[in-house]
Amino acid sequence: MASPSQRPPSKLEVFVLGFIGLAGFVGLWLAASTSGYVPRQFLPTPFDVLARAIHLLTSPFAGATLPVHLARSLERYACGVALAAAIGVPLGLAMGWYRWLDDIVTPVFDGLRFIAPIAWVPFAALWFGTGIGGPIMIIFSGAFPPCLISAYRGARFVDSKYIEAAQMLGTSNLRTVAEVLLPASFPSIVAGLRVGAGLGWQSLVGAELIVASAGVGYMMVQGQSNISTPTVMAGMLAIGLVGLLIDVALRQMEARVRRRRGLA
Amino acid sequence: MSAIIFENVYRYFIRDGRSFPALDGIDLTVADKEVVALVGPSGCGKTTCLRLAAGFELPTKGRVTVGGQQVIGPGPDRAVVFQQFALFPWKSVEENIAFGLRNQGAAASTRQERISAIIKLMGLEGYETAYPHQLSGGMQQRVAIARAYVLDPEALLMDEPFGALDAQTRIVMQEELVRIARVNPRTVLFITHAVDEAVYLADRVAVMTRRPGRIKEILDVRSVRKAERWNDHERIEDVMDLESFVHLRTHIWRSLREEKMEAAP
Amino acid sequence: MTHVKPSSARLRLRFTRRFLLGTASVLTLLTAWVVLTMVTGTISTSRFPSPLQFWQSAKQIVTVGYADATLVGHALHSTRLVVIGFAVAVGIGVPLGLLMGWSRRAEALINPAFLVIRPIPPLAWIPLAILWLGLGDAAKIMVIFFAAFVPAVINTFTGVRAIEPPMIEAARMLGTGRWRLLIEILLPAAAPMIFTGLRLSLQASWTTLVAAELVGALAGLGRVLNMAQQDIYPAMVMVGMAAVGGLGWATTRLLAEVERRAMPWLPG
Numbered sequence: 036m037a038s039p040s041q042r043p044p045s046k047l048e049v050f051v052l053g054f055i056g057l058a059g060f061v062g063l064w065l066a067a068s069t070s071g072y073v074p075r076q077f078l079p080t081p082f083d084v085l086a087r088a089i090h091l092l093t094s095p096f097a098g099a100t101l102p103v104h105l106a107r108s109l110e111r112y113a114c115g116v117a118l119a120a121a122i123g124v125p126l127g128l129a130m131g132w133y134r135w136l137d138d139i140v141t142p143v144f145d146g147l148r149f150i151a152p153i154a155w156v157p158f159a160a161l162w163f164g165t166g167i168g169g170p171i172m173i174i175f176s177g178a179f180p181p182c183l184i185s186a187y188r189g190a191r192f193v194d195s196k197y198i199e200a201a202q203m204l205g206t207s208n209l210r211t212v213a214e215v216l217l218p219a220s221f222p223s224i225v226a227g228l229r230v231g232a233g234l235g236w237q238s239l240v241g242a243e244l245i246v247a248s249a250g251v252g253y254m255m256v257q258g259q260s261n262i263s264t265p266t267v268m269a270g271m272l273a274i275g276l277v278g279l280l281i282d283v284a285l286r287q288m289e290a291r292v293r294r295r296r297g298l299a
Numbered sequence: 300m301s302a303i304i305f306e307n308v309y310r311y312f313i314r315d316g317r318s319f320p321a322l323d324g325i326d327l328t329v330a331d332k333e334v335v336a337l338v339g340p341s342g343c344g345k346t347t348c349l350r351l352a353a354g355f356e357l358p359t360k361g362r363v364t365v366g367g368q369q370v371i372g373p374g375p376d377r378a379v380v381f382q383q384f385a386l387f388p389w390k391s392v393e394e395n396i397a398f399g400l401r402n403q404g405a406a407a408s409t410r411q412e413r414i415s416a417i418i419k420l421m422g423l424e425g426y427e428t429a430y431p432h433q434l435s436g437g438m439q440q441r442v443a444i445a446r447a448y449v450l451d452p453e454a455l456l457m458d459e460p461f462g463a464l465d466a467q468t469r470i471v472m473q474e475e476l477v478r479i480a481r482v483n484p485r486t487v488l489f490i491t492h493a494v495d496e497a498v499y500l501a502d503r504v505a506v507m508t509r510r511p512g513r514i515k516e517i518l519d520v521r522s523v524r525k526a527e528r529w530n531d532h533e534r535i536e537d538v539m540d541l542e543s544f545v546h547l548r549t550h551i552w553r554s555l556r557e558e559k560m561e562a563a564p
Numbered sequence: 565m566t567h568v569k570p571s572s573a574r575l576r577l578r579f580t581r582r583f584l585l586g587t588a589s590v591l592t593l594l595t596a597w598v599v600l601t602m603v604t605g606t607i608s609t610s611r612f613p614s615p616l617q618f619w620q621s622a623k624q625i626v627t628v629g630y631a632d633a634t635l636v637g638h639a640l641h642s643t644r645l646v647v648i649g650f651a652v653a654v655g656i657g658v659p660l661g662l663l664m665g666w667s668r669r670a671e672a673l674i675n676p677a678f679l680v681i682r683p684i685p686p687l688a689w690i691p692l693a694i695l696w697l698g699l700g701d702a703a704k705i706m707v708i709f710f711a712a713f714v715p716a717v718i719n720t721f722t723g724v725r726a727i728e729p730p731m732i733e734a735a736r737m738l739g740t741g742r743w744r745l746l747i748e749i750l751l752p753a754a755a756p757m758i759f760t761g762l763r764l765s766l767q768a769s770w771t772t773l774v775a776a777e778l779v780g781a782l783a784g785l786g787r788v789l790n791m792a793q794q795d796i797y798p799a800m801v802m803v804g805m806a807a808v809g810g811l812g813w814a815t816t817r818l819l820a821e822v823e824r825r826a827m828p829w830l831p832g
Contacts, residue, residue, distance in 0.1 A: 052673045152771070154809075155805075157778075157789045274685060275680075355733055373736040388830075450738070
């Protein structure tokens with residue numbers, strides 16, 4: 036539904052406009068940083084940032100090179116998200132199936148839900164110092180809700196005809212959850228995992244700004260205290276790129292699952 | 300004179316670099332204040348014809364004129380009644396009806412007069428402040444028709460106006476439309492799948508071929524209606540029992556079936 | 565568990581059972597909290613505060629104050645920043661989303677720049693904001709802006725694209741001028757999705773603010789959390805978290821009320 040007063044733009048037009056848009060963006064940035072209105076120290080040119088990023092690929096800063104920092108970050112990220120999925124999905128499914136479990140857990144969950152994951156940082160710092168436990172805890176608190184909720188919804192709103200068929204075939208409760216509910220709610224779960232992974236990545240950044248001694252976030256904080264804006268921006272670039280890649284990969288997976296089910 | 304004229308109209312669609320013909324030379328005239336029904340097998344392009352007259356699409360070749368003016372875009376002079384109503388869910392019945400008038404810049408007092416009149420005509424009294432979701436399908440379509448009528452349009456274009464209604468409501472609405480048309484005659488072009496409906500409501504019925512669509516034949520219903528005095532009967536079911544009605548209907552069915560048979564694999 | 569539709573009597577039973585179980589579970593947790601921290605000492609209070617300590621800290625911050633202001637002072641400060649950042653982000657983001665949703669050309673032009681900004685997690689703007697604007701309010705507002713901006717644009721955009729063509733066609737058929745189309749057709753039609761975006765923006769605003777204040781601030785709830793952590797004062801940390809949760813809940817309810825009133829035509 037484009038603005039129906041005109042014909043929709045051709046592929047060429049879209050490409051050209053996109054190119055102009057991008058060039059405009061880069062151009063403005065370049066102009067702003069070379070104009071002299073802002074000290075170059077605070078607004079490096081796009082090329083400065085790129086150069087710095089490349090430099091960091093091999094030369095260490097704040098204790099390690101960029102790839103090593105990224106690896107550290109990804110380690111904790113993977114642990115946190117895996118934990119969130121491992122606990123959230125089964126729990127959500129069970130809550131969707133056993134109403135009494137839902138009744139017990141939901142009030143507690145609702146109470147804690149409004150506390151932004153980042154607010155757990157002080158406790159994380161208190162309990163884990165700058166060890167790996169801190170960031171994992173925060174990533175967990177960010178990734179957990181979507182995993183839980185999507186599994187819960189998938190189970191609660193599963194098409195009743197599957198449940199009735201299972202009942203007719205004399206299926207035990209446990210088997211129903213594992214072999215009927217889980218596959219039936221798979222698309223919902225995968226969508227939730229994608230959202231959880233995204234939130235987890237955001238929480239990771241926040242955690243690393245405060246309670247880490249390695250990782251991309253930590254690198255950025257060090258860059259900030261050393262007034263090395265290109266480092267900070269290179270960090271943002273790296274974080275954005277990796278986050279994007281993760282999201283794209285998960286979207287592909289989600290699309291594949293949906294296709295296999297004939298949902299899309 | 301508000302006639303709808305299709306002059307040698309062709310319409311092609313381009314998809315993936317290939318062109319698909321939808322309409323293959325349509326010549327049709329809906330005379331001033333005449334009601335014409337357009338019927339045809341699925342996909343024959345009857346909706347496209349309507350959209351061309353409405354101005355939502357433009358012909359690849361040929362032209363469509365309404366009231367002597369060539370159609371180049373949509374507007375309130377060619378009011379459309381959509382199959383899915385297309386009422387604005389956030390506006391009340393009254394506001395929906397008033398909307399087109401406001402766009403025309405009508406003064407508030409004139410607006411109010413006209414709206415009250417049309418609400419009375421369409422049997423919507425008491426529902427002025429209701430929202431669409433609170434109304435049944437039949438009522439919603441009444442609002443859609445009211446919205447179109449209140450504009451005093453040159454032409455009324457209806458795209459399967461009763462297609463989304465259940466069978467009983469449909470019959471009620473058909474009778475309603477006949478009643479309104481007597482009070483407020485207009486040039487009307489409407490599309491329908493229901494041949495009964497076409498014969499009951501129209502002065503002429505145009506049958507289209509299967510895709511790419513052309514006008515296969517046009518039947519004059521008005522003279523039959525007059526000669527056989529259909530209007531003497533108040534109720535739809537009485538009219539539909541008449542031999543002359545059945546004869547026309549069967550003729551059209553057969554004509555359509557020919558088209559469908561050739562299309563079937 | 566059967567999936568047969570229950571009768572109303574059964575529903576009432578379910579409802580009471582739900583209420584009782586819910587209350588029971590919360591009460592159990594609270595009791596465990598009291599017992600484990602104050603009675604048996606299983607949980608060391610240097611790591612997790614007891615209810616008594618929580619209460620005392622709460623009293624302290626409300627009356628005497630902590631980290632240079634009372635709870636109300638901190639809360640107001642934080643809320644002010646969230647509101648400003650949110651308002652600016654929505655004020656720019658929603659119109660931009662409308663424009664991009666309506667015009668494919670505008671979308672093509674603006675998308676590249678947007679796609680560069682979009683994948684950067686809001687919190688990643690914090691070091692840059694501090695570099696540029698220091699530890700004051702301006703830096704916080706900048707970060708909140710970037711956090712709230714993206715969901716507002718995306719959801720508005722999606723909302724416009726999701727409008728069914730017959731609705732627009734009807735509006736055009738009725739001879740609707742451009743401004744009227746925007747205000748009386750596009751906005752109401754996209755409103756539900758826009759509000760979803762606003763909810764996400766608000767959430768993101770709070771998260772980002774707390775994070776930004778945690779990194780470094782002169783006032784606000786995040787500062788409370790930060791100081792409490794440095795002072796190794798877990799009870800105050802808990803008070804801070806409760807305050808953050810409470811404000812988050814309150815602002816979300818407020819937005820929900822606005823949402824409900826803004827769209828009276830929706831059923832239920």
